[in-house]
Amino acid sequence: MKLSKLYSNKPDLFETIIFSSGLNVIQAEIRLPENKKKDTHNLGKSTLGKLLDFCFLSQKKSEFFLFKHEQLFNQFVFFLELELEDGSYLTIRRGVTNAARISIKKHNDSHQDFTQLTNWDHENVPFDKAKEILDSILNFYCLKPWPYRKILGYLLRSQDDYRNVFQLRKFASKHKDWKPFLAHILGFNSDLITKHYELESQLKDARNREDIVQKELGGSIEDISRIDGLLLLKQQDVNERQRLLDQFDFHSVDQVKTKKLIDELDLKIATLNKRRYSLEFNRKKIELSLQKQQILFDPDKAESLYKEVGILFPKQLKKDFNQLIKFNRAITEERHKYLKEELSSIKKELIDINQTLLQLGEERTQTLSFLGETDIFDKYKQISNDLITLKADIAFLERQKEFIHKLQELRTEIRQLNKKYQKIQIDMEKDLEMQNKQETSLFSEIRLYFSRIIEDVISRKALLNVKINREGHLDFSADILDEAGCSTSADDGHTYKKLLCVAFDLAILRAHLKDNFPRFVYHDGIFESLDDRTKINLLNVIRQYSILDIQQIITVIDSDIPLDNNIFFNKNEIALVLHDEGIQGRLFKLPSW
Numbered sequence: 001m002k003l004s005k006l007y008s009n010k011p012d013l014f015e016t017i018i019f020s021s022g023l024n025v026i027q028a029e030i031r032l033p034e035n036k037k038k039d040t041h042n043l044g045k046s047t048l049g050k051l052l053d054f055c056f057l058s059q060k061k062s063e064f065f066l067f068k069h070e071q072l073f074n075q076f077v078f079f080l081e082l083e084l085e086d087g088s089y090l091t092i093r094r095g096v097t098n099a100a101r102i103s104i105k106k107h108n109d110s111h112q113d114f115t116q117l118t119n120w121d122h123e124n125v126p127f128d129k130a131k132e133i134l135d136s137i138l139n140f141y142c143l144k145p146w147p148y149r150k151i152l153g154y155l156l157r158s159q160d161d162y163r164n165v166f167q168l169r170k171f172a173s174k175h176k177d178w179k180p181f182l183a184h185i186l187g188f189n190s191d192l193i194t195k196h197y198e199l200e201s202q203l204k205d206a207r208n209r210e211d212i213v214q215k216e217l218g219g220s221i222e223d224i225s226r227i228d229g230l231l232l233l234k235q236q237d238v239n240e241r242q243r244l245l246d247q248f249d250f251h252s253v254d255q256v257k258t259k260k261l262i263d264e265l266d267l268k269i270a271t272l273n274k275r276r277y278s279l280e281f282n283r284k285k286i287e288l289s290l291q292k293q294q295i296l297f298d299p300d301k302a303e304s305l306y307k308e309v310g311i312l313f314p315k316q317l318k319k320d321f322n323q324l325i326k327f328n329r330a331i332t333e334e335r336h337k338y339l340k341e342e343l344s345s346i347k348k349e350l351i352d353i354n355q356t357l358l359q360l361g362e363e364r365t366q367t368l369s370f371l372g373e374t375d376i377f378d379k380y381k382q383i384s385n386d387l388i389t390l391k392a393d394i395a396f397l398e399r400q401k402e403f404i405h406k407l408q409e410l411r412t413e414i415r416q417l418n419k420k421y422q423k424i425q426i427d428m429e430k431d432l433e434m435q436n437k438q439e440t441s442l443f444s445e446i447r448l449y450f451s452r453i454i455e456d457v458i459s460r461k462a463l464l465n466v467k468i469n470r471e472g473h474l475d476f477s478a479d480i481l482d483e484a485g486c487s488t489s490a491d492d493g494h495t496y497k498k499l500l501c502v503a504f505d506l507a508i509l510r511a512h513l514k515d516n517f518p519r520f521v522y523h524d525g526i527f528e529s530l531d532d533r534t535k536i537n538l539l540n541v542i543r544q545y546s547i548l549d550i551q552q553i554i555t556v557i558d559s560d561i562p563l564d565n566n567i568f569f570n571k572n573e574i575a576l577v578l579h580d581e582g583i584q585g586r587l588f589k590l591p592s593w
Contacts, residue, residue: 002551005081022546024575026555043578044587045555055080102130142515162498166476187442199421449507457537520551532562
């Protein structure tokens, strides 16, 4: 598929462009001296690429120039004529006002004027449907399962798209949206890469759900066996209390509560009281110890006293006393540290014991109250309350059991997904190794074309490389090599980055010449910032690829042309000349917007 013609319903405001099958130059000439030093001239050479994208059914966006200045363009209707693989033609009609309604027609003759046509094959078709129809007619089967628009980013390179060889401005989103497609057109198994991203997403989702379930469990995960055992005991208690309520007989309950009061509650209370007494005793001893341990001897005062009574106090003796005091202080500080830690632990345990004793005391009071209660209805009421509490406990355990089941299922799911993920990872590595190793693979072919283009332009080899990074995803790189075959930083500059982008696009097109694949590429400002020799070499490569049946549309400004126009470009290569001598020199014969 190539471009044949671009025109509108207002030829006086938008000049018709006829595209040749080879090289097409959109040349902007700065004729007014006062404009020669300006960086931008608003003639429309870069706008052409945006307009072509619009005719190829790009999504409507408010910031797009046709819609941003809709009052200027609302009457425009554009027509893009394409030459298809079988030699027939296809015209796409799209207006600005009703941009979501598209008309399409196939025809046998080129350079038609359908501005007044009434019998379209598909007329005013909804936007999404129109893209499906166009995708079906173009039939780029080697792009499947992706539609035709996926490749257009590499075929309509704007100035912003020279920043990265692989990730275009339109792909400034998640890698999963463009890496599988790029791998596909390079000859790799894109199904593996797509599945890899899907499994990664599923794993992330499953792990997030696992975290949620763990939080719902409250951080304490019990095993199923323990919960089942507790449920069995709780249910037994429920059945027993229900039987007592049904029979209205509380004698056995009295026996159970009496046994619990003697064997459990009183014993626990006595044990805790004994422990509390021991802790309180230790606490007081530690507090006294912390208060008493002070060093009262002062060597300075002793020296002064000795002087008063006329007795010599040797300096060495004072030094020994100071060292002894220092040593004792160090020991004392270390001991204080451990005593304080022990004191803190004792106080904490005392708080816990006091709280437990309060709870046990309350439970003992309730049990004694129950045993001392003579009113059978009060006992009925208390057992009913016990039954409600037991059932609430059972409901809680059942809910916890449900969460644990869900958690077990999620962990099983995560293990299975992880197993598939690792299998896909291995398959990706095998596919990568195979495509790199085979000299006849599509990737090897693209690699050779890519390097040859760079070598023809700047006499340096270049390497197109694909590897798997630590996260298990594909990484793409394009490097200019030195004489030893090592990567250099030359591609970091804008100039060489642009060359790498151009070489990549052309290499892709050439490698797919045997397929039903697009045969055109648009490069905006292709010669900007290049030196004259590089421009000449690049033009020679462009012409070579035109001979190979690859149509190229390039935009240039006359100041970037190193030689006379008649020598640098052939007349039949210039598709459109723009200039700054009034609005007639613009792409749109309208005032600047």
